[in-house]
Every structure is written in C-alpha cells, then in structure tokens.
Amino acid sequence: MKLSSYISVDCVVLGYDSEQLNVLLVERKLDDKVNDSPFEPDWTLTGNHVYLDEDIEEAANRVLYDLTGFSEIYLEQFKTFAAPDRLLKPKDQVWLKSIGMDPLKRVVTIGFFALLATQKVSLKWMGRNVKWTPVKEVGDLAFDHNQILDSALIAIRNKMRHEPLGFELLPEKFTLTQLQQVYEQIFDAKFDKRNFRKKVNRMQYVIALDEKQKGVPHKPAQLYKFSREIYEQTKRELLEFFV
Amino acid sequence: MKLSSYISVDCVVLGYDSEQLNVLLVERKLDDKVNDSPFEPDWTLTGNHVYLDEDIEEAANRVLYDLTGFSEIYLEQFKTFAAPDRLLKPKDQVWLKSIGMDPLKRVVTIGFFALLATQKVSLKWMGRNVKWTPVKEVGDLAFDHNQILDSALIAIRNKMRHEPLGFELLPEKFTLTQLQQVYEQIFDAKFDKRNFRKKVNRMQYVIALDEKQKGVPHKPAQLYKFSREIYEQTKRELLEFFV
C-alpha cells in the first residue's frame, strides 16, 4: 500500500545570548479539553504543519516569522523523520486527536535548524508559552524531539567546519571573545585564545571596526563585523578530505 | 489546510567501476497505455513509494535490494524535496495518472545516496531498463531528478571530507591509484601521486595486504584494504573549523 501522510516541519531554533547557546521550546498543552485524562504540559521544538500551497522552506520560515516577527533568519533543512511509530506514544496520540488529526495516520516531519542572535528578536506570545532553554539543560521533550535536536546539533557542527555559520549566532558587531565562545559551545571544546586570534586574523572577512565595547568593567574589547562579500571572494576551494 | 501527501524515496546510487563514477538510472515508461498521447521514455533515478508500515530507510533499502539483490549497501538520507509544483510537468502528470495516483496530490520525496563498487552487484532486470551512466554524461532526467542528483553530489562531497566514504566505492581489495581516482572524481580535481600516498600512509586504517595485482601489463600494484575497526579507534576528534 502506498503511504499517504501528514507533512510537518520542526525547527531547532538556536540562539546565542552572549553567554550560552539556547534552543527555543514551546509548551505543549491541550487546546481544549477533548478528554478527561490529565495531560501534563511538556515541551516541544517549534513546528507546524505544511499548508497545501506551501513548500517546506516556506513553512519553516512561517514558523520562525510567527514566533519572532523576523524573516531574515538563517535556516536550513537537515533531516527528515518518518518512522511509522514516531507519534504513537499515548500522550502524542491524545494530542493528535485534540487537534483533529487522525492519530493513526503517519506524520512525516522535515527538520530544520535556525541560527540567530537572541538580541535580534523578541519572542511573540502566540497564545503559548515559549522559552529559551540552554541546550545543555534540555530535558525530555515531547514526540521524538530529543532525537531531532540531537541530529540538528550534529548537522550544525558538521556544517560549521566549512562554512562561516558562527556569525549567524552573533549580533552585527561582536568581540573576538564572543566569536570564540560560539565555536567553543558548538564544538563543546576549549580553544587557546592566542591561537584562535591568530586564526581569525587570517580570515580577511572578519573586519575590525573603529569601535570598542563601552561600559564594561574591564579593558573594552575591539568590535568586529563579518563581511559575507569578502568571504565569498576569498574563500578557498577546499579539496581536502578526511584525516 | 493541512497537507496530506504521498511519500516516496529516491536513491542516487553511485557506483565506481575502476574507471569512472556512474549513477544508476531507470527508464520511465508507461506501464500500460492509459492514454493515447505519445510518451517518449526518459530516465529517472531509482525510487519508489514508501509502504504503509515502512520507515523511509527501509524503503530505500528495499529499492536497492530489488535492483541489486544486495543489502549491505552504504546508504544515507541527504535531503527532502517537497515543492508543491515538483511533479506538475505534463509528462509527470501523465505518468502519475498511469500508475493510479492522484496527480494533484503532492509527492514528497526523501533523497538518499548510496555508494557501491559496481563489481559487487549485478543489476536485476525487474521488468524495466536499468543502466549505469557516467555522472558527467547524465542528460535531462525526468521529474526533478537532475536537481536531486546535484544535491546528492554536493552532500557526498561534504561528507567525504570527514568520513572515509571513499572506500564504499571500492572493492574489498584495492590499489592506491584506485583510491586516488575515487577522490579525484568525487572532488573533480587532480591530486599529486606522491603527496596522496604520503597522506594515505598516515592513515593506519588503510592496510597493505600480502598481495599484488595480477595479469596487468605493467608493474603490479600493491593491494590494500580498509579497516573500519582501526578507523573507529584511531580517528581524531576534529575540532577544527573553517579556514
């Protein structure tokens, strides 16, 4: 039998707040009391169904726009989750029924990751609780969303090895310490400050501004910006392969 | 409106035949003459619908098994294609009708790539024409399959930078020249023979066998094998990022 299924998108929205890496979670509640059994609210990634006339990238952008009011967010598809049993847990079944879906029909979801500097956006209410949670403190999520989050982190790490995604997590103007922290958090590692700076110095597309931090109780740091044009012009073709 | 759609998988099957990199294509013909209008056969990637009780990885493995009778093939999901208009070309619509599908309902397809040494498998007939085509000579394919093929090649190239996928395209025992050719074809580049060999020498998981090529009209080459165990033990954690 050919499969017909619902299609949804789930977005792993990562935000860096100049301190740590956070992921955006939404509380899952029953909208109306379809059933009497107690339904403890829990948390999910941000996601939604794909509409009839929408491509999946549009759907993911819509989800982000609805949450943040911002549409210039770095977004990328990373994996699709379609296991036949992915939403068969009792709680997931109750929830599917409550929003009028056939709980036995499969839901195929396409996972996206989004990167942004938390300062850039302010969350909108949208009738549901939304919160930033440090990636390292995420507990059990609803559906198969822990698995989706883990896959996203691996995909981001891989992509970051070759593409300047770190800047997407920073504001326009940033310090080298912030840049280093972003990479340290993504790779879950510590880098040597001097060596990191030597490396960044070689990147012509990281440009020192005529401006420093203000109001900090220590020596103010130089501010930098990222130039995508210079990046595109000067990036090397990487012909190297594994070690 | 929530979208309900058909789900399929398409496999970009790459095979290396000790000469060049080929992709497996299947001829698209109308199975029965549902309509009178002439339908010129053309070529597609290998794919199929996902069955009701199947996960997508199983469906992709089934496609490969049906074609090759072989089930130990390296296979990986790389991208999902879901544009609402992806199968709206007249020929695609004729074809969808001919196999009893609602031509206006969306078909979401999950793209997989598979890597194998052509020597390992012999293609099965399956009632349709199947052929290996050099990747560089692939012409216009049916559906959006040129786009899927291009995406697969990019994904493979990216993955190959960090993971020892090249060996999947070679037989158990291979020469260093064959290994080099695989990487040259994937990266569409030429490497220096001496430098390539120095690099491979450092890979402890590429193991020289007590065996040489036979029957070649020149100095017979040393044969090597890949050891996944040693690879897993000795691989470095790559903390590096972009240049």
Add this chain to the structure above:
DNA sequence: GCAAAAGTGTTTCTCATACACCCATGT
C-alpha cells in the same frame, strides 16, 4: 588599587605543496 577580561609573541612540529626518475610486468 583591585577585579576583570583584553590583548599579545615565540618555539616546535606536523603537514601541504611542488617536483622527476627508476621499477616490474606483459606482450
């Protein structure tokens, strides 16, 4: 003046790159 983070230089070692000739085999 003190707490806090910014910023800076040298040495060592590994690896990338560039490059040209002799070797073993089949015919």
Add this chain to the structure above:
DNA sequence: ACATGGGTGTATGAGAAACACTTTTGC
C-alpha cells in the same frame, strides 16, 4: 625492447599547538 602504470624522497612554507604576562577599564 618497449609500453604501461607503480612506486619513491627532499626541500620549503604555512599553520597547529603549547604556553604567561601586561594593559585598560569601572568601581
């Protein structure tokens, strides 16, 4: 003997890694 691909070494330069102290600011 010759054609064919197999196999090898050295010199140079770039960058990765390891490591500790001085500077500038707010309070």
